[in-house]
Amino acid sequence: MIAEVIVDISTSEVDKVFDYSLDGSPDIRAGFRVLVPFGRMTVEGYVVGIKEKSEYPGLKPITKKLDDYPVISEEMLALMNYMTARYHLRKVDVLRLFIPAQMRGGRVKELVVKYARIADEYVGRDEAQFIRSSATAQHDLFAYLSECGRANVTELNKDFSAAALRNLVARGIVILEEEESLRTPYSGLDGERNKEVVLTPAQSAVAEKINHGEKGVYLLHGVTGSGKTEVYMRAISDALKAGKTAIMLVPEISLTPQVLRSFRARFGDEVALLHSGLSVGERFDEWRRLIGGRAKVAVGARSAVFAPLKNVGLIIIDEEHDSSYVSESNPRYVTHEVAAFRAKYNYCSLVLGSATPSIESYYKATTGEYKLLELPERVNKRQLPEMEIVNMCKEVYDGNNGMFSRLLLSELKECMDRNEQAIIFINRRGYSSYMMCRSCGYVAKCEQCDVSLVYHKDENVLKCHYCGNRYAVLTECPVCHSPHIRRGFVGTQAIVEQLSELFPDKKILRMDNDTTQNKDSHARILGEFAAKKASILVGTQMIAKGHDFPDVTLVGIVDADMSLHFSDFRASERTYQLITQVAGRAGRDLKPGKVVLQTYTPNHYVYKFAVKNDYRGFYEKESNLREVTKYPPFSKIVRVLVSGENEELCTITLKGIFDEISVLTKENPNCFAYFAAMKSPVKRIQNKYRVQILMRITDRFDNLIEKVYNIVDAHTVPKVSVFVEINPNNLS
Numbered sequence: 001m002i003a004e005v006i007v008d009i010s011t012s013e014v015d016k017v018f019d020y021s022l023d024g025s026p027d028i029r030a031g032f033r034v035l036v037p038f039g040r041m042t043v044e045g046y047v048v049g050i051k052e053k054s055e056y057p058g059l060k061p062i063t064k065k066l067d068d069y070p071v072i073s074e075e076m077l078a079l080m081n082y083m084t085a086r087y088h089l090r091k092v093d094v095l096r097l098f099i100p101a102q103m104r105g106g107r108v109k110e111l112v113v114k115y116a117r118i119a120d121e122y123v124g125r126d127e128a129q130f131i132r133s134s135a136t137a138q139h140d141l142f143a144y145l146s147e148c149g150r151a152n153v154t155e156l157n158k159d160f161s162a163a164a165l166r167n168l169v170a171r172g173i174v175i176l177e178e179e180e181s182l183r184t185p186y187s188g189l190d191g192e193r194n195k196e197v198v199l200t201p202a203q204s205a206v207a208e209k210i211n212h213g214e215k216g217v218y219l220l221h222g223v224t225g226s227g228k229t230e231v232y233m234r235a236i237s238d239a240l241k242a243g244k245t246a247i248m249l250v251p252e253i254s255l256t257p258q259v260l261r262s263f264r265a266r267f268g269d270e271v272a273l274l275h276s277g278l279s280v281g282e283r284f285d286e287w288r289r290l291i292g293g294r295a296k297v298a299v300g301a302r303s304a305v306f307a308p309l310k311n312v313g314l315i316i317i318d319e320e321h322d323s324s325y326v327s328e329s330n331p332r333y334v335t336h337e338v339a340a341f342r343a344k345y346n347y348c349s350l351v352l353g354s355a356t357p358s359i360e361s362y363y364k365a366t367t368g369e370y371k372l373l374e375l376p377e378r379v380n381k382r383q384l385p386e387m388e389i390v391n392m393c394k395e396v397y398d399g400n401n402g403m404f405s406r407l408l409l410s411e412l413k414e415c416m417d418r419n420e421q422a423i424i425f426i427n428r429r430g431y432s433s434y435m436m437c438r439s440c441g442y443v444a445k446c447e448q449c450d451v452s453l454v455y456h457k458d459e460n461v462l463k464c465h466y467c468g469n470r471y472a473v474l475t476e477c478p479v480c481h482s483p484h485i486r487r488g489f490v491g492t493q494a495i496v497e498q499l500s501e502l503f504p505d506k507k508i509l510r511m512d513n514d515t516t517q518n519k520d521s522h523a524r525i526l527g528e529f530a531a532k533k534a535s536i537l538v539g540t541q542m543i544a545k546g547h548d549f550p551d552v553t554l555v556g557i558v559d560a561d562m563s564l565h566f567s568d569f570r571a572s573e574r575t576y577q578l579i580t581q582v583a584g585r586a587g588r589d590l591k592p593g594k595v596v597l598q599t600y601t602p603n604h605y606v607y608k609f610a611v612k613n614d615y616r617g618f619y620e621k622e623s624n625l626r627e628v629t630k631y632p633p634f635s636k637i638v639r640v641l642v643s644g645e646n647e648e649l650c651t652i653t654l655k656g657i658f659d660e661i662s663v664l665t666k667e668n669p670n671c672f673a674y675f676a677a678m679k680s681p682v683k684r685i686q687n688k689y690r691v692q693i694l695m696r697i698t699d700r701f702d703n704l705i706e707k708v709y710n711i712v713d714a715h716t717v718p719k720v721s722v723f724v725e726i727n728p729n730n731l732s
Ligand code: ADP
Pocket: 197, 198, 199, 200, 203, 222, 223, 224, 225, 226, 227, 228, 229, 230, 379, 548
């Protein structure tokens, strides 16, 4: 028999299947990791198929298999084929997603613990018969083992002579045994397994549809605090009762210890947790518990969609609108699509949940591709917080040049007087800065593309990230001629400083990228705030999600516009999502909540709909605009990014690709809304030049993208890398 092997080397030249003879290793099947001779080296590889005959004579045999079990299932091999075709990826890059990184090259191993015990035939006998009286170390060891029965060798070596142990083992008096040990994060919570709550009628109805309704993709649109998590847990436990497994995905940022613990507490050892906070050993062991069938539920961030589970009965993507579900670096993929593939393969349902679904997903719910489920109210009749908009231009006009409006200050004071807690949210999504008039709210935009321009400090110009056009910086407002031009953003630190002056006797916590460099600081800050050790929490996006603080009655949004002016066609959508998420932190318990939103563009439709919590209205407006401007979901944005150290070589490659795609656009005149080549907004990264082609494909996408991939392949040369991105979140 012949094995088809993909070698674990990531270059385009060897991204194909190589044949090896299976003589001498007949038990190897598809999915095994193996060592194979390759040129003059021996390399790791993956068996992706077995066949009878090869067209090549004189095949070399496989050196050996690396594990006792296949690490990649038939399903995952099928997924590999799907992903390589859909995203234009190398097979090996996809396969690497399926196993823990450190497994490659043998950098992580099973944790094996060695135990020592007295051999059966020596148990209970008088040791004087076989241990010399002068060998006191051996006597001590024998006595100890007689008493405790079995002992960990590492521990034993601390207290007893290693030579004595060796001697007894050599003579067969003591036996060594090896036992596998698993490193399980957040274990020991089984004792406090929490009970299932009684679902509300609305929750039950939704869970019932997920569990017993028609199989397919469900979009669960439930307002913040509507009890989506309980619905997920119920649906998962139903899948388990039916003898199946389940995958639950959560954005990395919301994988807090609180969330992990609640899953461990509900599902005990049946759940495996996969996230970046685990040690390498823990990750590997959780993965092995899944592949071995010992754990049946995988909970984790994006990459947990590749959990090695068989017989999957349910897949859930929580906060489905979150941008982290799109992988933006090689290998690029869209988690929703991968999950949909696995759901279809396993004939099970996929649930996408959110308080603010992405426009693309909601669009699919309106066309019937997804089935819509709704939880329009909070559990136990709790009210959504009341939101009030403050016009910051008016504040400037009235002489208040500070970062807090008069309304926010007075609400904060009242909240502090009542001894309740407040959250101050600074919208800093994207980190790119825009130019804005503080007197009238005007923001510099691209004349062609209708997205905000990005200020590039190094060149002192404004650039459009969609067409590459450059504009001079503003010195005065072209609309109202005010000289109050602002660029950049207010920092969290400045806010904290000002708050400490205003409320000297209140403790204030800050949470942003700077304060969470340390692995545990994220959890520590949230823990302190939850324990009411501080009155105000100031933070960025990180505090927007999933936290339940019952005493928070005020949420202040300082710079709501930031993400609105981010150079991105999804700017309005992202802003709506962020506002709704942060606002959802207020009034989650019995006390009602209030939200104060500060903006320089109070009449923007995003805020009008957000105030009324009218997602549907926002969706209608936004999707109409997208239809007119031909942005997704009414097109797909494709970027062909060419980069390399030699600028000329990049330009030549780009031109070759551009010319061929031009022909495509002429042959399919109604399928392209936009098509152009340009320098990338960031022209150089790490000494590599970057040039690109941008297009928006409105029709026959699957057919056209395949042609684009073929064109790219035909023009790919050494020393130049070409990536094709579909609907990227970031166009810099
Ligand atoms: P969401 O994920 O939709 O924002 P959560 O699942 O966090 O909402 O639920 C909000 C709060 O309501 C949580 O504190 C949760 O424990 C509580 N909760 C959810 N379902 C029920 C229920 N059926 N009965 C009582 N409390 C519930």
